[in-house]
């Protein structure tokens with residue numbers, strides 16, 4: 653559980669929320685928009701803690717009073733967290749909110765309803781929530797979190813004060829990783845490469861030893877491609893496509909592998925490589941492929957990634973990709 657001052661990035665949003673509290677102008681509804689894992693929920697909880705804290709200083713919660721601890725332990729009676737049951741937030745959940753919102757806050761001036769993944773709301777639920785957002789109520793604030801603004805009812809969006817959360821920079825994620833874990837350099841590089849600007853994802857990747865193994869396995873597979881037989885390639889494509897949920901990660905790893913080979917070839921600067929621990933193999937690959945061919949391989953991988961976001965046959969798409977890499981169609 654983080655205090656405002658411990659949050660990495662998003663300083664503008666944090667100042668805005670701190671000002672709202674100090675000037676007693678907390679909005680009836682906020683919408684926090686941004687990619688998954690960048691800190692929307694962390695910020696929302698820090699906001700709730702600061703609102704509820706019995707002795708806040710400098711616009712931040714103390715972190716140890718009874719109310720702060722209740723937020724940490726998820727049993728503050730005026731903080732209600734709602735997330736999808738199954739695949740969506742349903743009408744019954746919003747009716748429950750409706751009921752609770754009419755009751756006076758138990759401990760403080762205000763109750764907070766924190767709704768996660770609001771883009772999953774059924775239209776019935778969204779319309780019901782809209783009515784709540786339209787009713788003025790000084791004792792209730794809503795914080796809606798979403799990764800997909802376009803999936804929300806425009807009428808819901810227009811009722812909220814919108815705060816955008818951007819993806820974190822490389823430096824911010826590195827700082828976040830070092831603050832929480834004690835990662836090795838190569839783990840940081842992998843997390844940065846795969847996390848897409850999300851500290852939450854980066855932390856998950858760093859702690860996931862299985863993912864580290866998958867990365868090593870996938871790199872070795874890419875390295876061996878140039879001497880694989882047709883049968884071996886078909887089998888590899890089948891294996892890759894069989895675990896669809898890991899396929900995106902594996903393709904990212906393969907993409908970053910060839911990016912490293914190209915970078916090494918062009919700059920000879922080890923610092924720029926994401927897979928520094930495999931330098932001998934990278935050096936060998938750099939002698940095998942021309943720069944033009946590496947560029948083409950990279951764009952072929954990107955194209956396959958785009959195909960896979962549509963409904964193509966994954967095994968076939970991967971097979972074509974691996975064959976193209978192996979047969980050097982682009983030499």
Ligand SMILES: [Zn+2]
Nearest residue numbers: 705714717720
């Ligand atoms: Zn406190």
